[in-house]
Amino acid sequence: TQIPGSSQYFILGMVAYSNQAKKNILKIPANIIAEKGGVSKNVAKLLAKSVKSMAKTDFGIGVTGIAGPGGGSKEKPVGTVFIAIDTENKKICKKFNFSGSRLNVRKKTALKALELLSSLIAKSNV
Numbered sequence: 001t002q003i004p005g006s007s008q009y010f011i012l013g014m015v016a017y018s019n020q021a022k023k024n025i026l027k028i029p030a031n032i033i034a035e036k037g038g039v040s041k042n043v044a045k046l047l048a049k050s051v052k053s054m055a056k057t058d059f060g061i062g063v064t065g066i067a068g069p070g071g072g073s074k075e076k077p078v079g080t081v082f083i084a085i086d087t088e089n090k091k092i093c094k095k096f097n098f099s100g101s102r103l104n105v106r107k108k109t110a111l112k113a114l115e116l117l118s119s120l121i122a123k124s125n126v
Contacts, residue, residue: 012055016047026050037076039064044082045093052086059120060086061113065096067105079105083113085120092116 001010014025019038022028028046036042044062052060065081072078077097084093094116098108 011057012051014051014054022047026054039066039076039080039082041082041084041093041095044084045086045091048084048086048091048093058087059117061117062086063109063113065105065109067102067109069102081105081109081112083109083116085113085116087120087124089124090120092120 016022016026019033022033022038022043023030026047027050028043032040032042032046044064047062047064048060049062050060051062052058062084063081066072066076066078068078070078072080079096079098079100081096081098082093083096084091096109096112098105100108
């Protein structure tokens with residue numbers, strides 16, 4: 001990161017871009033990906049749970065989506081994003097439909113993930 005001292009709270013970041021990486025590295029079951037798709041609520045939740053477990057942290061964030069410009073479908077158009085946060089006491093997953101360029105979708109996704117995490121932390125008094 002660009003913030004000095006962030007290693008005190010940021011333990012692990014991982015980009016498992018392909019479904020193969022999701023299966024092999026983060027242990028997302030192949031049948032879930034086959035049934036629900038790599039961009040789904042189920043996969044986002046499992047990504048958050050897996051990264052939390054791997055890093056041995058209090059919070060895990062899982063994000064999966066279609067940033068574009070191609071790759072969308074009628075059911076999951078470009079801009080479809082699922083953001084999940086896994087904690088010991090609470091698990092949330094929200095679906096978003098962001099607009100704009102690939103870069104804008106990615107920026108909006110990152111900001112929303114941090115906003116959700118910040119809100120969750122504030123509510124839990126951590």
